[in-house]
Amino acid sequence: MQGEWNCLQALILKDFLYAYYIHCLAHRQQLALVTVSYEIVPIHHFFTKRTSVVNIVGASCKRNDELKLAQAADIEYMISIDELEIGRKFNQIGTLRRPGDTQWSSHFRSVSNLIKMFSATYSVLLNIIEDGDADAAYEVMTTFEFVFILHLMKEIMAITDILCQALQSKSQDVLHAMHLVSSTKALIQKFRDDRQGQALRQEDNFTVAEHYRVNLFYAVIDYQLQELSGRFNEHAVQLLILSSTLDPRKCRESFRIGDVCQLVDKFYLADFTDVDKMNLKIQLDHYEYNVVQHPKFKSLSTIFDLSQWLVSTRKATILPLVYRIIVLVLTLPVSTTTTE
Known part of the structure; x- marks a missing residue:
């Protein structure tokens, strides 16, 4: 699909030099996370072993019953020493979760479950x-x-x-999703920096602790940051953020004419002459008053709805340059992978 030389992207670019290819955003993150699990051998082995533990403990009804009894005993003990909060919906008995291959969030839930039920799982084994x-x-x-x-x-x-959930949402908000990409990378970097600061305060040579810090902790985080940056590159992110300016839901909050002009200047140079750009600015001023503030505009929820409404009301012929950029943005569909 996205191959540089012989696949669909390459074939389209032969005839349409300015076409933009945006891979499914949810799948991009899946690939970024999966890459880490395969590139770092101990991490790959961990996921294989984790799956083995879950399968063995959940292999029969008898073992599941033993797991529940062990959990009940653990919960009772933790409550007796005031380590657990008592109340409805607290301390529920559960089972180990098997992750789905294409559902990265399910891996998070599986890992969290295993931590929560580690002692009970240990007892069953x-x-x-x-x-x-x-x-x-x-x-x-x-x-x-x-x-x-x-x-x-x-x-x-x-x-x-959180980014996984946002990218898999059926009603995906691209602008918020792109901001979540930035905050996710920042928080991962902060997680690394905080631990690095702690390491610098310790006096040790290349010991076992240093091995886990450098060869696992730093390696995993650095690969993760590298993959997220590569798969959500700044060019694609900026294109999506600027395109979201035309989303009717965003326009109702604040219509930013400058962002639309920037979108044209940076990504659609071949589609607008210099004269078009000057006229576009004037048409956008009229668009803000005659379209964005129109009572019917409030009922529009997508750019597709907007384009249909502009045609049906003949506003597309009055504001042809605005309609042109809307059509161009519509040719850049961003798909989502719903895995739940």
């Missing part, structure tokens, strides 16, 4: 230790590396999960 597979899973689960990566991935996934 200990009880069925005579099973060869259970023995191997028990050995894996009790290693420092497994526990370290379990908590590391939970922290990173917690930061990225």
Whole structure:
């Protein structure tokens, strides 16, 4: 689809040099997260081992029952030492969740569940230790590396999960999603910097601790930041943000004529002459009063609705340059992957 030489994107660009290709935003983030899990070998092994633990503990009704009993015992003990809050909907008994291959948020929930039920899972594996597979899973689960990566991935996934949910929403707000990309990268960087500051205050040579800090902690975060920056590059992000200016929902809050002109100057140079650009500014002034402030405009929810309404009311013929940029933006559909 997006191959540079022989795929669909390349074929279209042969005839339309100024066509823009925007990959499904939700899938972009999925790819960024998956890349990390494959590029760093210990992380790849962790996900494989995590799946094995979940499958072994949930292999039968008997083991699920044992897991629930172990959870109940853990909850009872934690309540007795005032470590858990008591109340309705608190301390619910659950099961280990199996993640979906294309649902990255499900990996976050699976990792969070395993942390929450770690002690109960440990107890079940200990009880069925005579099973060869259970023995191997028990050995894996009790290693420092497994526990370290379990908590590391939970922290990173917690930061990225809001962006995952926003990109998978059926009623996606592109502008908010793009801002979430920026805040996600900033928070991941902050997570790294905070831990780096703690490391600099410690006196140690290249020890086991340094291995986990450099080869795992920093490596995972740096790969994550690199992938997010590469797949959500500034050029594509700016195009989407400026395009959202024409969204009727955004126009009702604040119609920014300067952003529309900037959109034309940066991304649609071949579609507007210098004279067109001057006339576009005048038409946008009229558009703000005659369209944005029209009572019927409030009922429009998408750019597609807007284009149809402009044609039906013949405003498209009165403001042809504004209509042209709206049509150009409509040729840049941003799809979402709904995985829930």
